[in-house]
Amino acid sequence: xxxxxxxxxxxxxxxxxxxxxxxxxxxxxxxxxxxxxxxxxxxxxxxxxxxxxxxxxxxxxxxxxxxxxxxxxxxxxxxxxxxxxxxxxxxxxxxxxxxxxxxxxxxxxxxxxxxxxxxxxxxxxxxxxxxxxxxxxxxxxxxxxxxxxxxxxxxxxxxxxxxxxxxxxxxxxxxxxxxxxxxxxxxxxxxxxxxxxxxxxxxxxxxxxxxxxxxxxxxxxxxxxxxxxxxxxxxxxxxxxxxxxxxxxxxxxxxxxxxxxxxxxxxxxxxxxxxxxxxxxxxxxxxxxxxxxxxxxxxxxxxxxxxxxxxxxxxxxxxxxxxxxxxxxxxxxxxxxxxxxxxxxxxxxxxxxxxxxxxxxxxxxxxxxxxxxxxxxxxxxxxxxxxxxxxxxxxxxxxxxxxxxxxxxxxxxxxxxxxxxx
Amino acid sequence: xxxxxxxxxxxxxxxxxxxxxxxxxxxxxxxxxxxxxxxxxxxxxxxxxxxxxxxxxxxxxxxxxxxxxxxxxxxxxxxxxxxxxxxxxxxxxxxxxxxxxxxxxxxxxxxxxxxxxxxxxxxxxxxxxxxxxxxxxxxxxxxxxxxxxxx
Numbered sequence: 001x002x003x004x005x006x007x008x009x010x011x012x013x014x015x016x017x018x019x020x021x022x023x024x025x026x027x028x029x030x031x032x033x034x035x036x037x038x039x040x041x042x043x044x045x046x047x048x049x050x051x052x053x054x055x056x057x058x059x060x061x062x063x064x065x066x067x068x069x070x071x072x073x074x075x076x077x078x079x080x081x082x083x084x085x086x087x088x089x090x091x092x093x094x095x096x097x098x099x100x101x102x103x104x105x106x107x108x109x110x111x112x113x114x115x116x117x118x119x120x121x122x123x124x125x126x127x128x129x130x131x132x133x134x135x136x137x138x139x140x141x142x143x144x145x146x147x148x149x150x151x152x153x154x155x156x157x158x159x160x161x162x163x164x165x166x167x168x169x170x171x172x173x174x175x176x177x178x179x180x181x182x183x184x185x186x187x188x189x190x191x192x193x194x195x196x197x198x199x200x201x202x203x204x205x206x207x208x209x210x211x212x213x214x215x216x217x218x219x220x221x222x223x224x225x226x227x228x229x230x231x232x233x234x235x236x237x238x239x240x241x242x243x244x245x246x247x248x249x250x251x252x253x254x255x256x257x258x259x260x261x262x263x264x265x266x267x268x269x270x271x272x273x274x275x276x277x278x279x280x281x282x283x284x285x286x287x288x289x290x291x292x293x294x295x296x297x298x299x300x301x302x303x304x305x306x307x308x309x310x311x312x313x314x315x316x317x318x319x320x321x322x323x324x325x326x327x328x329x330x331x332x333x334x335x336x337x338x339x340x341x342x343x344x345x346x347x348x349x350x351x352x353x354x355x356x357x358x359x360x361x362x363x364x365x366x367x368x369x370x371x372x373x374x375x376x377x378x379x380x381x382x383x384x385x386x387x388x389x390x391x392x393x394x395x396x397x398x399x400x401x402x403x404x405x406x407x408x409x410x411x412x413x414x415x416x417x418x419x420x421x422x
Numbered sequence: 423x424x425x426x427x428x429x430x431x432x433x434x435x436x437x438x439x440x441x442x443x444x445x446x447x448x449x450x451x452x453x454x455x456x457x458x459x460x461x462x463x464x465x466x467x468x469x470x471x472x473x474x475x476x477x478x479x480x481x482x483x484x485x486x487x488x489x490x491x492x493x494x495x496x497x498x499x500x501x502x503x504x505x506x507x508x509x510x511x512x513x514x515x516x517x518x519x520x521x522x523x524x525x526x527x528x529x530x531x532x533x534x535x536x537x538x539x540x541x542x543x544x545x546x547x548x549x550x551x552x553x554x555x556x557x558x559x560x561x562x563x564x565x566x567x568x569x570x571x572x573x
Contacts, residue, residue: 089542
């Protein structure tokens with residue numbers, strides 16, 4: 001499989017427009033405006049089977065269809081570049097090294113959706129990417145790929161970069177829209193969905209960076225060829241970002257459906273010092289653990305739920321037997337406590353309770369009653385919050401208890417950790 | 423450009439005045455170094471959004487500063503990937519060597535340390551941002567060398 005998304009990832013400098021065009025860039029945009037109608041593009045994306053790469057895996061073509069059927073104009077296009085899920089660093093190489101791939105993808109989407117204005121909602125932690133994107137946008141304007149009369153047609157589209165300011169929840173699309181509107185980023189109730197009433201109450205299409213970055217490739221090779229890559233029900237290339245106790249942590253662009261075992265042992269060279277795997281987080285810290293006996297699971301949106309987890313952002317975190325799982329989840333829940341927007345009581349209060357209990361247990365001061373309370377609090381968050389933040393934090397605590405109850409009990413009874421590294 | 427001129431430019435990017443708040447707060451922070459009451463009042467004046475609304479937004483987001491910062495702001499990640507690779511020992515090290523505690527500024531006003539959630543450098547952990555620059559694969563040795571570059 002050719003490398004599409006990470007094509008320039010190892011280079012020191014971003015691929016600026018001359019290099020990008022020389023390597024065949026913007027050909028898909030030319031093909032789009034010269035050969036396809038907006039409806040053709042939507043049909044092509046639907047036929048490709050592309051599913052959103054932000055974490056939820058919603059079929060992109062279907063989202064576009066909903067937005068295009070709404071009679072309201074203007075329609076806004078928003079790129080979610082707020083990758084904040086801990087363990088996730090997959091969009092950064094696209095933003096920092098391959099900015100024109102994103103711009104080309106967004107412009108193809110704008111043509112299909114008849115949108116004239118796009119925003120890249122970029123996380124505040126990536127200030128370098130902002131300068132790169134703004135320079136790349138200016139380059140695209142100069143060459144006629146953005147602006148008025150794109151490629152000499154009656155087609156107008158512009159992109160602005162909007163910086164986030166360090167709120168994880170703004171990765172959730174309705175919180176992102178609130179933040180784009182200049183408000184505190186707290187999720188909205190759905191429906192209405194953003195495709196009908198999003199930014200400034202207009203139809204708004206929010207797609208992830210990697211989703212947009214797949215579009216030039218889909219138009220380039222055609223939906224049929226794209227649909228043949230990887231898993232049948234969610235095809236295409238996917239970036240997996242691997243961190244933790246592996247020999248070669250890093251980013252790997254692989255077909256959807258590659259097994260976790262192949263990622264860890266073939267691409268990442270196995271576990272440091274040849275130690276055994278204790279557990280793996282497959283898709284960022286809000287996805288439940290995969291245990292070592294399930295490493296044959298295919299990494300895609302439809303397979304992981306069968307293994308009790310989720311693909312999420314494809315952020316794989318690997319733990320070996322030196323790692324204390326209580327400590328890992330104390331840190332994880334500290335994150336969720338900090339990032340809860342405060343709107344829903346179960347999430348706002350529950351994460352604080354869970355973090356307190358995990359801290360006590362980690363410090364060797366927990367009791368068996370604490371374990372019961374932890375189960376009860378987690379159980380009372382699931383399904384009782386507005387957005388998936390609370391569900392995520394509670395479900396990973398439940399996953400910790402399910403898989404590592406004996407380790408937690410050991411902590412409580414002996415006041416220390418069972419793991420080899422402790 | 424003055425802050426007023428910058429905010430006038432920012433407003434052109436959005437169909438509503440309120441949308442200009444986040445970028446205007448960043449602009450004010452650049453000018454004043456942090457978001458003092460005065461800085462927030464100025465943002466309110468130039469955007470036409472009430473001061474209470476401005477303060478509500480400014481205090482919600484982690485990257486707006488509610489007190490003066492040092493000349494160089496170190497944002498060190500301690501989330502799981504960085505924690506596994508020793509970020510906590512770096513926090514201790516900075517406290518011992520520079521007297522730099524989380525959330526605090528060195529006495530000479532040179533550095534402020536902010537503990538971050540994941541900054542997206544998980545395969546090259548532990549990592550930090552100094553001002554706008556990423557520094558990755560940190561060790562006790564190279565962190566000293568890196569900090570020496572920021573006077």
